[in-house]
Amino acid sequence: MAEPQRIVIVGAGLAGASAAGALRDRGYGGQILVFGTEHHRPYELPALSKDLLLGKANEPAWVHEPAFYSDNEIDVRLGVSVLELRPGDHTVVDSEGAVRSYDRLLLATGSRPRVLPGAQGHVLRTLDDATALKSALREGRHVVVIGAGWIGCEVAAAARAHGCRVTVVDPLAEPLVRVLGPEMGAVFRGLHAGHGVEFRLGTGVEGFSPSGVRLDDGTELMPDVTVLAVGASPRLELAEAAGLELAEGGVAVDAALRTSAPDVFAAGDIAAQDHPRLGRRVRVEHWANAKDQGTHVAGSLLGLDEPYLKSPYFFSDQYDLGMEYRGLAGQDDELVVRGDVASREFVAFWLRDGRLRAAMNVNVWDHGTALKALVDAQAAVTPEQLREADLGSLA
Structure with missing residues (x-):
């Protein structure tokens, strides 16, 4: 298979930037064009809910140093979106109106935070989100966190470290119960309760007012700060409009991360991989998966047929x-x-x-x-x- 002359990467997050770097590490000498909707160069997400929110760091871990992209002739278009993917003629249309051709393309569009109807409050997905939320976490303020998953629990821990009063609301019976089950979820509930967090578990949100959060048990919370931590949705608009096969809430890819469209690959949050080791299709929304799939897919973009075999991995630090x-x-x-x-x-x-x-x-x-x-x-x-x-x- 001939080496592609131009590879386009849609998404300048960890998966996309890791793929770009790995392509150069593998000796690829063709054009690499990366599109990213944010104006920050590619960075990793874990510090947003950990060290950065705690005030232990002033910036995230950047995927590469600033000069890496120019030194390696990687054309990164920050603040530029891809509006349309045309697999039939191997082109994309960007938000500047340009039509760009590709020989191979990687979709690494990541996820966006889910929101609740009528909700007003902070979300945590980007560096700008983290900066805004950190400035709101001031001693004595009442913070209501809606959602007791990983982001919700880490935000609660950071808010307590800043001296905030914290209430966590979730309709499920324990924090993290979908991932860890009730017994391990209870461990994390005890951890947070021991640090002064109040839980309103088994309680849903009925609605929002300008000054409060209405719960379905008839009570109303009046927070100074509201944080919406109710999960994330993969960005599938491009893939869906282009007719790519979808599965498990993401873009269906084979073991080597190929989509149903010729010369189009997907990695990171959106990739629902037919995983050889696990024996089923899985989609994983964690840091290690984005980094490792991004690095692996570089080989697939260059024509290799090697399955991605790594098991899901993630970590958390709370108190x-x-x-x-x-x-x-x-x-x-x-x-x-x-x-x-x-x-x-x-x-x-x-x-x-x-x-x-x-x-x-x-x-x-x-x-x-x-x-x-x-x-x-x-x-x-x-x-x-x-x-x-x-x-x-x-x-």
């Missing part, structure tokens, strides 16, 4: 709790715990059909390599082995 999660658990998986949950120093495992599907280490840092190997292999193990055996030997 004095640090955790890493590997794999993908299901709602009905068997939970096995090694260590002391009460002291928040433990490893949680999720088993299905006698095989390890996911693992989460909490304030335990000695087992990362073993946990990765075990989850990647979907190791056949027993609960007793996970509780008692040397994890390195199991791996």
Whole structure:
């Protein structure tokens, strides 16, 4: 297969910028054109809800230094959107009215925050969002966080660190219950409650007024700051309008991250991959997935046919709790715990059909390599082995 003369990357986030860098690392000498809707050069998202919001950093982790793009002849068009993708004639139309041709194209458009009807408040997805929210988190202010997922919990922790009074509202029975299940969700509820966070769980939002948030139990909260942390929606408009196959709430891609359109690939939040290791189609909205898929897809853009095999991975830091999660658990998986949950120093495992599907280490840092190997292999193990055996030997 001939080397493409021009590769267009739609999306200047972590996946798109990682792909651009990896193309040059692989020796690609053709044109690389990257479109990004923001005016900031590509950056990573985790610090937005962690160090930047806490005031421990003044800027995010940039994907590359400023001179990287010019030094490597990567044409990054910041503040320029792609309005139309035309797979049939291998072109895109940008917001400046230009029609750009491509030989291969990567969709890495990421996600946008979900909003509730009539909602007024902060969201947290971009550097500008984080800067605005941090300036609002002042001591003594009442902060209502709607949503008890990862972003909601990390925002709550940051707000408490700034001396705010915090109320978290969620219709589910525990924080993070969709990802971790009720028992591990209760661990995070206890962590936040111990730091003074008030929870209104099992309670939905009925509506908003200019001064408050109405809950479906008839009460009204009167916050100084409202944060909407109710998840994110992948940006699929381009793919859908272009007729690409969609699946699992994203763009359907094969093992090598190819879409249904010739010479069009997708990576990051929008990519619903037919994952060889997991045996099903999955879409993951986490930092490591964007970085690793972006790096991997560079090979696919250059004609290689290598499957992306990495297991999902993410991490979180809240107060004095640090955790890493590997794999993908299901709602009905068997939970096995090694260590002391009460002291928040433990490893949680999720088993299905006698095989390890996911693992989460909490304030335990000695087992990362073993946990990765075990989850990647979907190791056949027993609960007793996970509780008692040397994890390195199991791996």
